[in-house]
Amino acid sequence: MAMESSLWPSCNYSHNVTFFYNWVGKAISKEWTTRDLVVIGLGVTVCFIVVLSNLMVMIAIFINRRFHFPIYYLLSNMAAADLFAGIAYANLMLNTGPWTRTLTKKQWYIRGALIDISLTASVANLLAVAVERHQTIITMQQHSKMTKxxxxxxxxxxxxVSILMGLVPSTFWNCECDLDDCSTVAPLYSRRFLIFWAVLNLLTFLIMVGMYARIFIYVRYQSRYSSRHTSEMRHNQTVVSLMKTISMVLGAFVICWTPGLVTLLLDGLLGKKSHANAFEKFCLVIAECNSLVNPIIYSLRDDEMRTTFKSILCCLCWRGRCQQREPSPVKIESPQPEETLGCVEKSQDQDSYNKDDC
Known part of the structure; x- marks a missing residue:
């Protein structure tokens, strides 16, 4: 019986959150400082903007039929992941500092799970977008024929998958039964889980970068030897423009999340020797900014998206007159009637619309 008990680690689930923080040497502030209040105030404000801006992206894709294609549905889902990330960061801000002492282990795991779910959803969406773009462009199509x-x-x-990955640390892959395996950044998480988590995401980044590099090389090769027909040139320009937008989204994500993932990897490999707590919050701020960058990229890169944003704001400001108003037409070389849509179907006298009313 003694041998059997020695084979299994002893688990004491009565330890609270403060015990694990003290065990790894991560200090919990006892009272609020002016700096803490300023950081929380700015953080919650940014989270509020993140939620509103990504909600606008989702609404724009929903109301504009020009965006009713698989690639835009996936981008809308990415906006949903960023919106979820804004909520997760707001929850983190409101449960940090001295409030950490009041958290139960269940509440602490939920706080971490929300961040894990948002990251997994964003990475999975980017990977799905990369696969979709690779499939459509290699077959010389503008949009995938995937059904709704x-x-x-x-x-x-x-x-x-995102929810499953978020539940892994709280269900079985934590350090409650092996205190020597506790992380210094996330004291209840297993260092081995952090290594797995960081390596998996970094490898996914490399795969996506490789796929987009291959796509750009292929598009450039095809453009060089394609005919000079106007419609084909316009098609190639549209494909390249969309690819540049998606690549900027991917680049922003990699830049914003790589420091945090490297920090987790070092924490998992070195533990306290990594001194990860010294720059943990800095990496978290950069990761939070990523959820705010994507709507800015969409509005700067896509004229139709920007026009739809304006029509949404116009409808919010003039709800009583929204039914009679239409968004301004997008300036393209050969406009097609079915490609420019607004709050409602365009009327025949669109040219008489006065943009100064909004």
Whole structure:
């Protein structure tokens, strides 16, 4: 019986959150400082802006039929992941500092799970977008022929995997039964889980960067030897423009999240010797900014998205007159009637619309 008990680590689930913080040497402030209040105030404000801006992206894709394609559905789901990240960061801000002492282990795990879910959803969406772009562009198409049912199934799978990964630390991969394996950044998490988590995401980054590099090389090769027909040139320009937008989204994500993932990897490998707590909050701020960058990229890179944003704001400001107003037409070389949509269907006298009213 003694041998059997020695084979299994002793688990004491009665330890509270403060015990694990003290065990790894991560200090919990006892009272609020002016700096803490300023950081929380700015953080919650940024989270509020993140939620509103990504909600606007989702609404724009929903109301504009020009965006009713698989690639934009996936971008809308990415906006949903960023919106979820804004909520997760706000919850983190409101449960940090001296409030950490009042958290139960369940509440602490929920706080961390929300961040894990948002990161997994964003990475999975970027990977799905990369695969979709690779498939469509290699076959010389502008949009995938994937049905809405398959897109919905893919989005459901993304969130299912994200929730599963968020629950892993709280269910079995933590350090409650092995205190020597506790992380210094996330004291209840297992260092081995952090290594797995960081390596998995960094490898996914490399795979996506490789896929986009191959796509750009292929598009450049095809453009060099394609015919000079006007319609084909316009198609290539549209594909390249969309690819540049998505690549900027991917680049911003990699830049914002790589420091945090490297920090987790060093914490998992070196433990206290990594001194990860010294720059943990800095990495968290950079990661939070990523959720705010994507709507800015969409509005700067896509004229149609920017026009739809303006029409949404116009409808919010003039709800009583929104039914009679339409967004200004997008300036393109050969406009097609079905490509410019607003709050409602365009009327025949669109040219008489006065943009100064909004």
């Amino acid at each position: 049912r398959r897109v919905l199934l893919l989005i459901t799978c993304i969130w299912a």
